[in-house]
Amino acid sequence: MTRPAPLEGVLVADFSRVLAGPLMTVMLADLGAEVIKVERPETGDETRAWGPPWTDESSTYFECANRSKKSITLDLQDPDDLAAARELAARADVVVENFKAGTMARFGLDYPSVKRTNPRVVYCSISGFGSGEGADLPGYDFLVQAVGGLMSITGPADGPPMKVGVALVDVLTSKDAVIGVLAALAARDRDGQGQHIEVNLLSSLLGSLVNQASAYLWTGRAPTRLGNRHPSIAPYETLTCRDGIIAVCCGNDGQFRRCVTELGAPALADDPRFATNADRVAHRSELVAELESLLARDTADSWIKRLTKAGVPAGKVGDLADAFSLAERLGLAPTVSVGQGHAPQVRHPIQYSDSPVTRYCPPPRLGEHTDEIRRWLTTKETR
Numbered sequence: 001m002t003r004p005a006p007l008e009g010v011l012v013a014d015f016s017r018v019l020a021g022p023l024m025t026v027m028l029a030d031l032g033a034e035v036i037k038v039e040r041p042e043t044g045d046e047t048r049a050w051g052p053p054w055t056d057e058s059s060t061y062f063e064c065a066n067r068s069k070k071s072i073t074l075d076l077q078d079p080d081d082l083a084a085a086r087e088l089a090a091r092a093d094v095v096v097e098n099f100k101a102g103t104m105a106r107f108g109l110d111y112p113s114v115k116r117t118n119p120r121v122v123y124c125s126i127s128g129f130g131s132g133e134g135a136d137l138p139g140y141d142f143l144v145q146a147v148g149g150l151m152s153i154t155g156p157a158d159g160p161p162m163k164v165g166v167a168l169v170d171v172l173t174s175k176d177a178v179i180g181v182l183a184a185l186a187a188r189d190r191d192g193q194g195q196h197i198e199v200n201l202l203s204s205l206l207g208s209l210v211n212q213a214s215a216y217l218w219t220g221r222a223p224t225r226l227g228n229r230h231p232s233i234a235p236y237e238t239l240t241c242r243d244g245i246i247a248v249c250c251g252n253d254g255q256f257r258r259c260v261t262e263l264g265a266p267a268l269a270d271d272p273r274f275a276t277n278a279d280r281v282a283h284r285s286e287l288v289a290e291l292e293s294l295l296a297r298d299t300a301d302s303w304i305k306r307l308t309k310a311g312v313p314a315g316k317v318g319d320l321a322d323a324f325s326l327a328e329r330l331g332l333a334p335t336v337s338v339g340q341g342h343a344p345q346v347r348h349p350i351q352y353s354d355s356p357v358t359r360y361c362p363p364p365r366l367g368e369h370t371d372e373i374r375r376w377l378t379t380k381e382t383r
Contacts, residue, residue: 003355005032010185013092014038014069015085015109017045019141019167020201021098021126022065024174028094028181029068030348030357036092036373037066037364038085041073044366056341063343063363071364072373076107085109087377090117094181098126101135111196121194122184124177130200139201141167148205149222153212156227173204234280235259238317240292244300248291249313253277262310263294336360 010033014025022037022045029035039045045066051059072088074081089095089109097104104110104125111123125131128139145151145163155162180197188194206213211232212223223231228247230236235256238245250256253276257269268274268290273283280287295303300316307314316322327334335344339362348357 005357005359006352006355008032010034010093011091012036012094012096013088015095015097015099015104016126017098018047018170019065020170020173020177021096022047023171024124024126024177024181025069025096026065026067027174027178027348030359032355032359033094035069036088036369037069037071038088039071039073039366041075041367044071044073048366053343055343057365058342058363060343063338064345066363067338067345068359068361069364070369070373071367072370073367076109082107084374084377086114086117088373089114089121091377092118092121093185095121095123096126096177096181097124098139101127101131115194119194120188120192122181122188122197123194124181124197124199126173126177127198127200129202131198134200134202141170141201144169144201144205148202149209149212150205153223153225155225157225157229159225161225169201169205172208173199173201176204176207229284232281233277234284234287235291237288239288239295241295241300241303242298245317246295246300246304247315247317248307251313255312256280258310259307259312260291260294262306262312263291264297265290265294338362 007028010028012025012028012033012035014021014035014037016022016025017039025033025035025037037045043049045062047062047065048058050061053060055063057063072084074085076082076085086108095109095111095114097109105113111121111125114121114123126139128134128144129137142163145168146161148169150169151161151163154164177197177199180199184195184197215231216222228238233249233251236249236251237247239248248259250259253269256274256277257266260266260268272279274280274287274290298306304314304316318326324334334347336347338345338360342362345360350357
């Protein structure tokens with residue numbers, strides 16, 4: 001028997017906009033929470049206007065992070081609308097906001113104010129640089145990629161720093177926020193008390209730099225750009241074949257030996273320059289020259305098949321069309337429909353054995369549920 005969705009019965013008041021906050025709350029919606037998105041009248045979330053591409057109802061940017069929510073428009077400068085916003089926060093299990101520091105306090109919607117009427121609330125604040133000295137700094141993904149060091153390790157070794165091709169810091173921060181909220185809800189189940197969760201883009205980025213951050217903290221030397229090469233593993237990069245490039249990942253000596261054996265040069269595995277991973281990293285340029293001279297004998301597709309069969313991780317450097325096609329071939333069912341006139345959506349990435357994600361509703365039109373939610377806020381009914 002299928003169990004209820006994990007967060008069924010959880011009410012989320014979503015005061016966030018753009019990406020990190022809305023992407024976090026759409027994951028909560030996938031998990032069964034009822035998410036009420038609070039938007040400004042007339043304009044709503046900025047991303048509604050971020051196009052092209054456009055769908056029949058909105059922009060694809062807005063739709064990627066706002067499915068399965070309800071939209072209410074509230075002008076927090078209006079006393080009646082502000083009262084409705086406060087009532088919503090008082091009833092919510094989770095409140096999410098990513099306004100500039102001080103904004104929520106000015107409206108009596110900050111954590112201390114909400115806690116007075118709703119001590120069980122889990123309140124999540126998302127910022128660019130935290131609530132201390134960086135509180136007034138603007139929190140944009142591109143800016144944090146720049147100042148947070150991500151661009152310094154992204155791009156060709158002889159080229160300029162480059163951003164990642166998606167707002168990756170926003171995405172990482174949204175996942176940290178989900179983790180924080182779920183942990184706080186679990187703690188509340190134990191002791192009955194809510195709490196304030198704070199996440200910021202810079203901390204989430206630093207926490208995601210893993211081996212690069214660890215290397216810097218140990219050596220005191222900031223890593224540099226290596227293009228598609230790995231600082232600590234070789235070969236773990238793109239290599240040129242007769243008609244294109246492939247990605248090859250040899251994470252241990254056994255994989256390297258199988259690789260060069262399949263390439264027709266097994267002696268390379270015993271060459272003192274390449275016998276261990278440390279040797280291969282130290283002599284990477286010589287190694288790449290040897291490998292590419294062998295790869296030039298055949299096509300990329302042929303090598304991918306041969307190396308994969310030999311147990312060597314290798315694959316095509318594809319585009320998004322290739323990526324979705326691969327996921328389909330592997331039976332991962334990567335997309336779902338949320339209704340006619342709306343862009344297909346990427347399926348929730350986690351599989352649950354007993355409480356699967358089954359609710360994929362269209363992103364709301366601006367203010368679509370305003371009347372419904374206002375009526376509820378004037379009653380004592382629970383949702």
